[in-house]
Amino acid sequence: MHSQNEIRPRKLVIRNIGLMLSGDLANPILEADTIVAVDGVISAVGPAKEVDCEGADVRIDAHGCALAPGLIDSHVHPVFGDWTPRQSQIGWIDSAMNGGVTTMISAGEVHLPGRPRDIVGLKALAVTAQRAFAAARFGGVKVIAGAPVLEEGLVESDFADLANSGVTLLGEIGLGSVKTGPRAAEMVRWARKYGIQSTIHTGGPSTPGSHYIDKDVVLEADPDIIGHINGGHTALPIEQIRCLCEGCRRGLEIVHNGNERAALYAARTAGEMRQLDRIILGTDSPAGSGVQPTGILRMIALLSSMGDIPAETAFCFATGNTARMRGLDCGLIEVGRRADFVLLDRAAHSSGSDLLDSVGKGDLPGIGMVIIDGVVRCQRSRNTPPAERLPELVSSIAMRAA
Numbered sequence: 360m361h362s363q364n365e366i367r368p369r370k371l372v373i374r375n376i377g378l379m380l381s382g383d384l385a386n387p388i389l390e391a392d393t394i395v396a397v398d399g400v401i402s403a404v405g406p407a408k409e410v411d412c413e414g415a416d417v418r419i420d421a422h423g424c425a426l427a428p429g430l431i432d433s434h435v436h437p438v439f440g441d442w443t444p445r446q447s448q449i450g451w452i453d454s455a456m457n458g459g460v461t462t463m464i465s466a467g468e469v470h471l472p473g474r475p476r477d478i479v480g481l482k483a484l485a486v487t488a489q490r491a492f493a494a495a496r497f498g499g500v501k502v503i504a505g506a507p508v509l510e511e512g513l514v515e516s517d518f519a520d521l522a523n524s525g526v527t528l529l530g531e532i533g534l535g536s537v538k539t540g541p542r543a544a545e546m547v548r549w550a551r552k553y554g555i556q557s558t559i560h561t562g563g564p565s566t567p568g569s570h571y572i573d574k575d576v577v578l579e580a581d582p583d584i585i586g587h588i589n590g591g592h593t594a595l596p597i598e599q600i601r602c603l604c605e606g607c608r609r610g611l612e613i614v615h616n617g618n619e620r621a622a623l624y625a626a627r628t629a630g631e632m633r634q635l636d637r638i639i640l641g642t643d644s645p646a647g648s649g650v651q652p653t654g655i656l657r658m659i660a661l662l663s664s665m666g667d668i669p670a671e672t673a674f675c676f677a678t679g680n681t682a683r684m685r686g687l688d689c690g691l692i693e694v695g696r697r698a699d700f701v702l703l704d705r706a707a708h709s710s711g712s713d714l715l716d717s718v719g720k721g722d723l724p725g726i727g728m729v730i731i732d733g734v735v736r737c738q739r740s741r742n743t744p745p746a747e748r749l750p751e752l753v754s755s756i757a758m759r760a761a
């Protein structure tokens with residue numbers, strides 16, 4: 360949990376970074392070995408000799424490990440706390456943090472037993488979920504929640520109410536009673552008018568009560584994000600996936616809880632169109648397929664190894680692309696962004712020659728440390744294979760309580 364009296368360093372310095380992944384598709388690898396954060400925000404990045412490393416409260420020697428922006432899971436279904444009724448599991452958010460995830464975005468709190476479907480109730484749930492996850496952080500992970508599922512009966516003023524109450528997202532369209540193109544399009548327009556981002560469930564139904572959403576509904580609804588374009592689980596035919604890529608410029612979300620062939624097809628199509636900036640990654644967990652603490656890393660390894668996408672590019676799908684599309688202040692290694700980092704290295708005994716080569720050969724990397732808002736949240740991950748090299752917390756002096 361995120362407690363009020365946790366120890367927060369004022370200045371954090373990480374040195375001897377062997378590979379700096381930026382999260383930026385246009386320039387995915389930075390020429391830098393040192394990063395400095397002050398009060399949880401990146402203040403300098405560069406070669407050690409060009410960066411002011413004095414006066415650090417916390418020093419980390421990366422020992423040659425790579426550093427990437429914290430991973431962003433663009434599609435989760437939280438309920439309350441670090442508990443999911445979907446698989447009766449506790450601690451799933453903390454477990455994902457051990458898989459490198461530092462930010463999660465709710466696609467709807469749909470697994471709440473007895474989820475209200477009336478308008479007053481669904482609005483109240485969205486506001487409650489937004490407040491609860493903003494106030495309590497598990498493993499330090501930032502969960503952006505409060506994503507109402509669209510039901511028939513919503514009117515424009517409801518979207519204004521939600522926006523005024525702090526709601527910034529819609530749950531996946533198609534999980535509630537709104538399921539046709541014209542009805543969804545009207546509500547997407549209302550949401551957009553009040554600054555609420557929209558996403559849609561694409562493909563076959565996921566659970567009893569959810570709906571089949573084909574390309575015509577998606578294109579007519581015109582949501583900001585084409586949620587799980589590779590299905591969750593059941594994918595559209597690949598001809599329809601091509602239509603979605605070519606028929607709009609919206610975000611193309613690929614999830615772990617989906618069809619892997621369709622995932623590779625969507626990524627390849629976006630690559631052919633030179634629109635890899637549209638790809639973002641999610642897990643869709645907790646789901647029928649379970650909780651996937653390393654799901655985002657697995658998607659990066661899948662797309663890189665089977666989709667012939669350079670590993671440094673695949674990391675951008677789960678970091679900078681998502682941050683830009685979702686308007687987040689993290690996800691990129693640049694001054695002014697939140698200090699959310701994953702330190703990682705080639706897994707021990709991988710056949711790959713280094714981190715990027717190992718991911719390109721389909722192996723998961725080993726995580727040695729996760730940092731959120733400049734605070735070390737875990738050291739050696741309990742969920743990834745052991746990394747060949749590990750970063751070291753060298754000194755942690757003059758800590759102060761926040």
Ligand SMILES: [Zn+2]
Binds near residue numbers: 560561565587
């Ligand atoms: Zn879905």
